[in-house]
Amino acid sequence: MMEKNYQFDLIEEKWQKHWEENNIFKSCENADLPKYYTLEMFPYPSGNLHMGHVRNYAIGDVVARFKKMRGFNILHPMGFDSFGLPAENAAIKHGVPPAEWTYANIENMKKQLKTMGISYDWDREVATCKPDYYKFTQWMFLKLYENDLAYKKSAAVNWCPSCQTVLANEQVVDGACERCETVVEKKKLSQWFFKITDYAQRLLDNLEVLPGWPEKVKTMQRNWIGRSEGCEFDLAIEGREEKMTVFTTRPDTVFGVTYMVLSPEHPLVDVISAGTEHEAAVKEFVHRMQFISDVTRTSTDTEKEGVFTGAYAINPMNNEKIPIWIANYVLMDYGTGAIMAVPAHDERDFDFARKYNIPIRVVIKGEDSPAEGDQMKEAYTGPGKMVNSGDYDGLAYEDGKKKITAYMESIGIGKGTINFRLRDWLISRQRYWGAPIPIIYCDDCGPLPVPEKDLPVLLPENVAFKPSGESPLTYVQSFYETVCPCCGKPARRETDTMDTFVCSSWYFARYCDPHNTELPFAKDKTDYWMAVDQYIGGVEHAILHLMYARFFTMFLHDIKMLSVEEPFTNLLTQGMVLKDGSKMSKTKGNVVSPEEIIKTYGADTARLFILFAAPPERDLEWSDQGVEGSYRFLNRVWRIVTECMEMIQDVNLPETFAELDPEARELRYRTHAAIKKVTEDIEERFNFNTAISAIMELSNSINSYRNQEELDLPVLKEAIEAMLLLLSPFSPHITEELWQYCGHQDSVYSQSWPKWDESALVKDEVEIALQVLGKVRDRVMVPSEISNEELEKIALANERVQEFSQGKQVVKLIVVPGKLVNVVVK
RNA sequence: GCCAGAGUGUCGGAAUUGGCAGACGAGCGCGACUCAAAAUCGUGUGCCGUGAGGCGUGUGGGUUCGAGUCCCACCUCUGGCACCA
Structure with missing residues (x-):
């Protein structure tokens, strides 16, 4: 029976149930149809949806429903990134086991997600904390290990004292923990790494074949990878056997070297300063540097300082004696931890030389650059010809780079090298709620991978949480006690777990074959579905998740598990949802709860507003009045359709519309103009806000048309049905209900997207x-x-x-x- | 400091290829309905001016018949990078 008023609550519940019972959104491979894989970044199950989620999933659902109506075979799954620290914190705070807390949150969030009416195929749901999933996260580790891409090494790593665990470089932002903003410390520990640096060049090069990614994200990844081309060469140290090695991008300036710098942590520092009159000063400086955090030390505002070590290096090009200094601005973990300093052509070296009265020697002369170091106000870093450089004088600096590198190579002291800023990915975490690293330590056989058949290495339940620097699993005897898979003697399991970013680096492939118990996924399934055609999520993952996922995909391609090399063909990074100009947060007290909004206005209104208020990439200012406006619009649509229903129900649409009166012609024009506009706005630009405004314009036109005395019913019917079809990806429940009122049996979701008639767009x-x-x-x-x-x-x-x-x-x-x-x- | 992106009514925003600035929505004003209110419907709404008209897309200049859009300089905001040799 038709309801007089728009009762969104009844309608939404009814259709959500109907869709679920009839498996409307279930997807399977179909070779006859082109496929389209839409994916939104899966959430961490914090327990409640926030507006950012609503925006993310509303955008994804428009894409999925639109593409479905355009004739594609759709994959649109959802799941949960369910390992991670909050579960452990909750366990400590409320005394609930992490697993219990997490599963309860998943249930609640799923319930909330379902009230949004999104076209997910829930049969494909994954949760990364379930053994059937993390079994294959561990499988990934084993494959990386087999291919020498997982290794353990002792290194000075980032330690978050609050989270009580180590972090990857990518997870340290401005010297602080990305999660809790605590300043991280350096700690020397033996940890597991993935050799992502082996893929540095490919990660960089492939960005060129991702035209569907925002330039912004690609730039951020390029910066992060930080490739620089140069030359590495050795210098003799006067009166010593040892040599020092430096990396430079400017071998053309080697005749301008007036001092050398070692990083204070460099192993040669102690050796070369020992026994000199400078030893005490050097020791004092090195000691002092230990207590200065990396953030301060690597800030451009920090004044450069250093001390002379008492030792000299020999410039291999001209045999000059060059003093070796140590300084705060040279870092141990980039290049070789040592540099040749050319104050005339490097800003940093220039500042330092001025401060300590070190000579400045010009070796590159640009058109208007000074010829004498004394005249310089700043370093000259531009192009020019080589001067004061012996046989190389007069060469263009680019040629000089090549010639000098070649010369050093020919005399066996140097070679051309490429340095990356990207570091290997530190994946061990001293935490309980993560996928255990599948490694066994045997006193006789050393560290050994857990045999594939023994996966998964199950996480034990009932674990005590003691705040210490060690994994809580180190207290669980039943977990760590095992036998060596090689010799059968008692052995010990690795007690660290994996970074949760490992779990999310391959989930998009698991969705293609989520119930496979033998393999993470079957190749024929991923061959059909991969790559993800449209990926949607927050820009905060520009480097972290998006680079790790690319790395995994390349690796899986190399071991012939995946045909594609890049996981996400098109990427949309959505803006934040703001209230009163700032991000919604509990501390600011400006949080709008999606649950409340959906309860008061319905999911259709919530979705419509959030898509209408701003284009997807831009930040969106939440407005309660704006929500009212969207609600009013849906009510107007409701009235138009229900009030016209009886008139149009039994009307048949003719093949062609000839001989229309001017008003009917105008309405037809507007109908088809709207179809064209909405189609192009969604398809080509993702401008959902203007697409919605075009639907509003159409509804306004219909509204004024229907108040006339003589109505052309086929034209009116065509307009109304077009309006419903165009609106259906945005507000699926109300359109489904009204579509049925118009006398249709099938779901709007399975209708073809309307096509515009060019002839209707021709005006007299x-x-x-x-x-x-x-x-x-x-x-x-x-x-x-x-x-x-x-x-x-x-x-x-x-x-x-x-x-x-x-x-x-x-x-x-x-x-x-x-x-x-x-x-x-x- | 460097590199992106942005700056348009009271507000969110539109203008797709250099061609009628301000679509759509919000807010506000007026009117109808109502005992009244809400809802709804209609109508107006960039600024100045009684009017004719003038002015108007961060600022200043330029190109053009014509500039929100192109060029130059500058200001502000947002994001990213920032001793990476």
């Missing part, structure tokens, strides 16, 4: 603006087929035009057909 008459000197003075209606000559005549004869060109001479006439005539006078 168009409005032309008449300008004098670029200012609009009048507007006239003219036949659309009018010739330029005719238009010119009309313009010149126009009263208003004459008024404004009186006493002046017409110099020129500009005609833009269908738009305007501009009369140029003098």
Whole structure:
């Protein structure tokens, strides 16, 4: 029975149930149809959806439903990134086991997600904390290990004292923990790494073949990978056996070296300063540097300082004696931890040399650059010709780079190298709630991978949480006690777990074959579905998740598990949801709860508003009044359809619409203009806000048309049905209900997307603006087929035009057909 | 400091290829309905001016018949990078 009023709560519940019971959104491979894989970044199950989620999933659902109606075979799954620290914190705080807390949150969030009415195939749901999933996260580790891409090493790593675990470089932002903003410390520990640096060049190069990614994200990844090309070479140290090795991108400036710098942590520092009069000062400096955090030390604001070590290196190009210093601005973990300093052509070296009165020698002369170091106000880093460089004088600096590198190579002291800023990915975490690293330590056989058949290495339950620097699993004897898979003697399991970013680096492939118990996924399934055609999520993952996932995909491609090399063909990074100009947060007290909004206005209104308020990439300002507006619009749609229903229900649409009266023609024009506009806005630009405004315009047109006395019912029906179909990806429940009222049996979701009729877009008459000197003075209606000559005549004869060109001479006439005539006078 | 992106009514935002700035929505004003209110419907709404008209897309200049859009300089905001040799 038809309800008189728009009762969103009844309608939404009814259709959600209907969709679920009829498996409307279930997807399977179908070779006859082109596939389309839409994916939104899966959430961490914190327990409640926030507006950012709603925005993310509303965008994804428009894409999925639109593509479905456009004839694609859709994969649109959802799941949970369910390992991670909050579960452990909750366990400590509330005494609930992490697993219990997590599963309860998943249930609640799933319930909330279902009230949004998104077209997910829930049969494909994954949760990374379930053994059937993390079994294959461990499988990934084993494959990386087999291929020498997982290794353990002792290194100074980032330690978050609050989270009580180590972090990857990517998870340290401005020297602080990405999660809790605590300043991280350096700790020397033995940890597991993935050799992502082996893929540095490919991660960089492939960005070129990702035209569907925002330039912003690609730039961030390029910066992070930080490739630089240069030359590494050895220098003898006066009176010693040892050599020092430096990396430089400017071998062309090697004749301008006036001092060398070692990082304070460099192993040679102690050796070369020992026994010199400078030893005490060096020791003091090194000691002092230990207590300065990396953030401070690597900030551009920090003043450069250093001390002379007492030792000298020999410049291999001219045998000059060069003093070796140590300084705060040279870092141990980039390049070789040592540099050649050329103050004339490097800003940092210049500042340092000025401070300590070290000579500045010009070796590159640009067009207007100073020739003498003393005259310089700043370092000259531009192009130029080599000077003061012996046989190399007169060479262009680029040629100099090549020639000097080649020379060093020929005498066996150096070689051309490429340095990356990217570090290997530290994946061990001293935490309980993660996938255990599948490694066994045997006193006799060493560290060994857990045999594939023994996966998964199950996480034990009932674990005590003691705040210490060690994994809680180190206290669980039943977990760590095992036998060596090689010799059968008692052995010990690795007690660290994996970074949760490992779990999310391959989930998109698991969705293609989520119930496979033998393999993470079967190749024929991923061959059909991968890559993800449209990936949608927050820009905060620009480096972290998006780079790790690319790395995994390349690796899986290399071991022939995946055909694709890149996981995400198109990427949309959505903006944040703001309230009163800032991000919604509990501390600011400006949080709007999606649950409340859906309860008060319904999911259709919530979705519509969030898509209407701003284009998807931009930040969105939440507005309660804006929500009211969207709600009013849906009510208007409801009234239009229910009030016209009886008239149009039994009307058949003709093949062609001939002989229409002007009003009906106008409505048809507007209907088809709306179809065109909405289609192009979604398809080409993801401009959902303007697509919605076009639907609103159509509804306004229908509304005024239906108040007339004589109605052309087929035209009215066509307009109303087009409006419902166009609106259905945005607000699926109300359109489903009204679609049925119009006499249809099938779901709107399974309808074909409407096509516009070009002939309906042809107008008899168009409005032309008449300008004098670029200012609009009048507007006239003219036949659309009018010739330029005719238009010119009309313009010149126009009263208003004459008024404004009186006493002046017409110099020129500009005609833009269908738009305007501009009369140029003098 | 460097590199992106942005700056348009009271507000969110539109203008797709250099061609009528302000679509759509919100807010506000007026009117209808109502005992009244809400809802709804209709209508108006960039600024100045009684009016004719003038002005108007961060600022200043330029190109053009015509500039929110192109060029130059500058200001502000947002994001990213920032001793990476």
